Amino acid sequence: MSAVTGHAVTWLDVFTAAPLAGNGLCVVHEADDLDDATMLAIARETRLSETTFVQTATVDGADYRNRIFAVQGELPFAGHPSLGTAVAVARARGQTAASFVQETQAGLQPVEVELDGTRARASMRQEPATFGAEPDPAMVLAAVGLGPGDGHPEWTPQVVSTGIAHLMTPVVDDDALRRAAADPELLPALLSDAEVVCLYLAAVDGAAGEAHARSFFLGDVGVLEDPATGSAVGPLVAYVAQRAGISALAVRQGEEIGRPSLLEARLDGDRVTVGGEVVVLAEGRTLF
Numbered sequence: 241m242s243a244v245t246g247h248a249v250t251w252l253d254v255f256t257a258a259p260l261a262g263n264g265l266c267v268v269h270e271a272d273d274l275d276d277a278t279m280l281a282i283a284r285e286t287r288l289s290e291t292t293f294v295q296t297a298t299v300d301g302a303d304y305r306n307r308i309f310a311v312q313g314e315l316p317f318a319g320h321p322s323l324g325t326a327v328a329v330a331r332a333r334g335q336t337a338a339s340f341v342q343e344t345q346a347g348l349q350p351v352e353v354e355l356d357g358t359r360a361r362a363s364m365r366q367e368p369a370t371f372g373a374e375p376d377p378a379m380v381l382a383a384v385g386l387g388p389g390d391g392h393p394e395w396t397p398q399v400v401s402t403g404i405a406h407l408m409t410p411v412v413d414d415d416a417l418r419r420a421a422a423d424p425e426l427l428p429a430l431l432s433d434a435e436v437v438c439l440y441l442a443a444v445d446g447a448a449g450e451a452h453a454r455s456f457f458l459g460d461v462g463v464l465e466d467p468a469t470g471s472a473v474g475p476l477v478a479y480v481a482q483r484a485g486i487s488a489l490a491v492r493q494g495e496e497i498g499r500p501s502l503l504e505a506r507l508d509g510d511r512v513t514v515g516g517e518v519v520v521l522a523e524g525r526t527l528f
Contacts, residue, residue, distance in 0.1 A: 242403055243375075243396065245524035245525075245527070245528075246525040247268050247269055247270055247271060247274075247525065247526045248268075248269040248270065248523070248524075248525055249266060249267065249268055249269070249518075249523065249524050249525060249526060250266075250267040250269070250330065250331065250332070250522075250523050251264070251265070251266050251267075251519060251521045251522040252264070252265050252267065252324040252326035252327060252328060252518055252519060252520050252521060253265075253518070253519045253521060254320035254321075254323050254324040254362075254468065254470075254516065254518050255320060255323075255467075255468035255470065255493075255494075255501040255502060255503050255516040255517065255518075256468075256500065256501055256502070256516075256517060256518075256519060256524060257359070257517040257519065258519065259519050259521055260521075261467075261494070261499050261500050261501065262467060262468055262494070262499060262500075262501045262516075262517075262518075262519070263289065263320040263466065263468035263469075263494070263499065263501060264288050264289075264521075265288060265290060265291070265292065265321055265324035265325070266282075266286045266288055266291045266292070267280060267291075267292050267294065267324060267325050267328040267329075268291065268292070268293045268294065268295075268526070269294045269328070269329075269332055270294065271293035271295050271307070271455050272295050272296055274293060276314070279291075279293050279307060279309050280309055280313060280314070281313055281316075282309075283309035283310060284311050284460075287311065288309050289310060289457075289459075289464075289466055290308050290309065290315065290316075290318050290320070291308075291309050291321075292306055292307065292308050292309070292321045292324070292409075293306075293307040293309070294306065294307075294325060294328075294329060295307060297343050298343065298494075299343055299348070301341055301348060301473070302341050302342065302343035302348055302363055303329075303340045303341050303342065304329060304340070304342060304343065304509075304514055305342075305343040305344075306321070306322060306342045306343065306344050308321045308322075308344065308386055311460045311467075312458070312459075312460060313445065314345075315345075315404065315437070316345035316346045316403070316404055317344045317345065317346035317349075317366075317367070317403035317404045317470050317471060318403075318404065318470070319364075319366075319468075319469060319470015319471035319473065319474070319514055320468055320469075320470045322342060322344070322349060322351060322364050323351065323362040323363070323364055323385065323468070323470060323514075323515070323516065323518060324362075324518055325342070326338070326340050326342065326351040326353050326364070327355060327360045327362050327518045327520065328337035328520075330353045330355050330360075331355060331360075331520060335353075335355065336354070336355050336356065337353065337355065338352075338353045338355075339351075339352055339353075340352075340353070342364075344403070345401070346367055346403040346404065347367055348407070349364050349365060349366060349367070349403070350364065350365045351363070351364045352364075352515075358516070358518070358519060358520040358521075359517070359518070359519060359520075360518040360519075360520070361515065361516070361517055361518070362515060362516070362518055363504075363513050363514065363515025363516075364470075364513065364514055364515065365508065365511045365512075365513050366402035366403050366471070366474040366511055366512050366513070366514060367401070367402050367403040367511065368402070368468045368510045368511055369400060369402050369474070369475060369479075369510070369511075370400070370401045370402075371398060371399070371400055371403065371478075371479075371482070372398065372399030372400065372401070372405065373398070373399050373434065373479055374396050374397060374398045374399075375397055375399075375430070375433075375434055377391050377396050377397055378431065379426075380397040380407065380409055380430065380439070381409070381411075381422050381423040382393045382423065382426055382427040383418040383422070383427040383429075383430045383439065384409075384421065384422055384423065384427065384439060384456060385419070385420060385421040385423060386403070386411070386416055386419065386420055389412070390411050390412055390416035390419070391409075391410070391411060391412065392410035392411060392412055392423040392444075392486075393412065393442060394483075395410040395479075395483055395484075397409045397410075397478075397504070398479060399434055399435075399436055400475035400476075400478055400479050401475060401513055402472050402474035402475050402478060402509050403474070404437055405434075405435060405436045405437065405470055405471040406436050406438050406439075406440045406455075406469070406471065406475050407430075407431070407434050407436045407438070407439045407440060408440055408442070408472075408475055408476055408479045409441050409442070410438060410441075410442055410443070410444060410479075411438055411441055411442065412443070413443050414452050416441050417431045417441055417442075417443045417453075417454055418496065420441055420454060420456075420507050422456045422465075424462060424463060427439065427456060427463050428449050428458055428462075428463065429469060431457070431458060437457055437470060437471075437472075438455045438456055438457035438466065438472060439455070439456045439457075440454075440455050440469065440472040440475070440476060441451060441453060441455070441456075442491070444476075444480055444486070444489070445472070446480065446484055446486045449486070449488055449489055449490060450489065450490050450492070450496075451476065451489045451490070451491045451492070452491070452492045452493075453469075453472075453473070453491050453492070453493045454493065454496060455469040455472055455493065457474050458493070463503070465496070465497050466493075466494075467493060467494030467497055467499030467500075467501050468493050468494055468499070468501035468503055468516075469493065469503075470503060470514045470516075473489070473491050473503045473505045473512075473514050474505060474512040475512075476489065476491070476505070476515050477489055477505040477506065477507055477512045478507065478512055481507045487506060487507040488504075488505065488506035488507065489504075489505055489506075490502065490503075490504050491503045491504075491505065502516060502517070503515075503516050504516055512514060
């Protein structure tokens with residue numbers, strides 16, 4: 241019998257309780273031997289928004305190192321790849337409940353996992369929020385085909401990060417959100433100038449503690465829409481907490497592209513905890 245080769249792989253959908261919804265993720269285990277070029281090539285092979293690689297931690301206090309790759313290159317931090325990777329690690333270790341500390345380029349993030357077969361719930365404390373520039377609202381809204389009247393009457397766009405920077409863009413209602421369409425020239429220029437990963441549109445119902453969101457980012461073939469952006473929901477809650485004292489939101493995302501997702505976020509002290517449900521779709525091994 242030949243020796244076991246390759247790497248264990250777990251395929252999951254994150255921020256959903258139903259298979260083939262939410263945001264897909266491929267996790268490659270025991271990836272210490274993979275160099276950056278190979279990890280990027282695997283991410284391009286999966287063509288998911290992110291693919292993660294579990295490596296041995298390099299700092300004290302971390303249980304593992306989570307390398308997160310999009311098709312364009314490595315990311316310092318991301319939301320659904322953090323939750324999905326923690327579920328995959330717990331399942332690989334035979335644990336039904338786990339408290340991990342993951343190492344990313346953004347720092348150390350505590351992650352909690354409860355696992356029942358192929359179904360799980362996971363949550364993560366993101367980094368303390370930092371608040372950046374406030375670009376011209378008309379320019380920001382034009383980048384997604386909207387006019388000044390579609391923006392929130394009191395909340396202006398702002399760059400916010402809880403590990404990686406996104407452009408929070410509140411709109412007046414769900415109708416404006418649904419009419420949004422990325423401008424293929426204006427949006428890439430805006431994202432580049434603002435030095436953010438995505439433009440995060442959100443219609444917030446503070447009284448109900450709910451929001452409906454859409455996320456636009458640059459993929460390998462132009463502007464794409466993300467079905468669930470955990471690293472942007474953290475900044476959204478930090479943003480609305482600062483502006484309106486709203487400390488928790490349940491956020492619907494992905495409906496417009498057929499990948500309905502539900503993200504839950506709350507402010508705990510100076511950090512936002514983001515969580516949701518996760519479904520394991522497949523497990524196997526690479527042959528290389």
